[in-house]
Amino acid sequence: MSSRLCVAAYRWGSGRDREAAVVTLRSLRPDVVVLHRVPGHPFAGHRIAAFADHLDLMWSGGPHRRSGGTTVLTSLRLDALDERHLSLGSSGHSGYAVTRLRLPGHPPCRVVGAHLAEPAGSAQLAELRAAVEGGGEPVVALSCTAGAAVMADGWPGFAGAVVPVTDEVTSTVVDLGTTLAT
Numbered sequence: 001m002s003s004r005l006c007v008a009a010y011r012w013g014s015g016r017d018r019e020a021a022v023v024t025l026r027s028l029r030p031d032v033v034v035l036h037r038v039p040g041h042p043f044a045g046h047r048i049a050a051f052a053d054h055l056d057l058m059w060s061g062g063p064h065r066r067s068g069g070t071t072v073l074t075s076l077r078l079d080a081l082d083e084r085h086l087s088l089g090s091s092g093h094s095g096y097a098v099t100r101l102r103l104p105g106h107p108p109c110r111v112v113g114a115h116l117a118e119p120a121g122s123a124q125l126a127e128l129r130a131a132v133e134g135g136g137e138p139v140v141a142l143s144c145t146a147g148a149a150v151m152a153d154g155w156p157g158f159a160g161a162v163v164p165v166t167d168e169v170t171s172t173v174v175d176l177g178t179t180l181a182t
Contacts, residue, residue, distance in 0.1 A: 002104065003177035005031040005078075006113050009163045009170050012037045012069070022054045024169045032099070033057060033073040034113035034143040040069060043133060060099075070113040081108060084132065088116065089126045096128060096144075100137060106176045108137045114144040127131040140174045154171040 009157035010021055019160065029097040033055065038048055045061055052059040058072040060083045074080045088094040088099060113161050116124050143163040155165040161172045167182055 003106060004141065005103065005174045005176060005177055007032045007034070007141040007161065007163050007172055008036045008142070009036065009113070009165050009172060011165055011167065012039070015066055016087070018051065019151055025055050028169070028171050030055075030057075030171060031075040031078055032111050032112065033100070033140065034097070034141075034163065035071050035073065036113065036115060036143070036145060037069045038071055039140045068093060070115045072097050072111060072113055074099065074101060078103055088114075088127050094124055096131065098132070103176055109140045109176065110137050111141045112143070114142070116145055140176065141172065 006028055006152050008025060008028055010025065010033060010034055012018075031032055033052075035048070035051075037038065040043060046072070049061070051088055052073045055073065057075055059073050060069065060080055072083060079102040082086065083097060083099045083103060085097045088096065094114075094116050099111050100108055101111065101163045110132075114128055116128070127146075141163055143162045143165055145165045161174050163172050164170050
């Protein structure tokens with residue numbers, strides 16, 4: 001079994017061609033998809049689960065409304081150990097989703113998706129860093145709507161991959177054999 005994970009990001013947003021995104025994502029065969037700007041209304045879970053099903057991925061569900069519209073889908077080859085959706089600050093417009101996962105034969109790791117309301121304040125960045133760094137297992141991938149701001153400030157403890165959030169599907173490949181060995 002390969003130790004490589006394909007981590008993709010997709011901005012849900014209104015007016016997006018989700019059928020085209022499904023075609024693109026299926027061609028990538030991602031192990032993890034971080035969704036940004038997913039709807040927060042109570043019945044949105046059915047749409048998110050259907051999207052995951054079209055990609056042959058799983059969505060653990062949960063109260064994603066507090067996460068700034070961010071959630072994570074995972075493939076069946078991974079053990080999804082835990083997923084948390086949390087808010088940052090008091091506005092309710094910023095938050096993140098952290099998924100603890102394990103590829104069989106490897107130690108657990110985490111993937112983080114975050115939405116920081118613009119402009120991303122230093123308090124939000126500090127809160128996100130504290131939450132991510134305090135989780136135990138290493139973060140192998142971070143997908144953040146303010147990723148440049150997060151990394152520009154320097155994040156000494158972060159050695160994972162950054163998956164940008166753009167108007168297109170983006171992806172990166174992480175080799176757990178290398179990343180988790182360091």
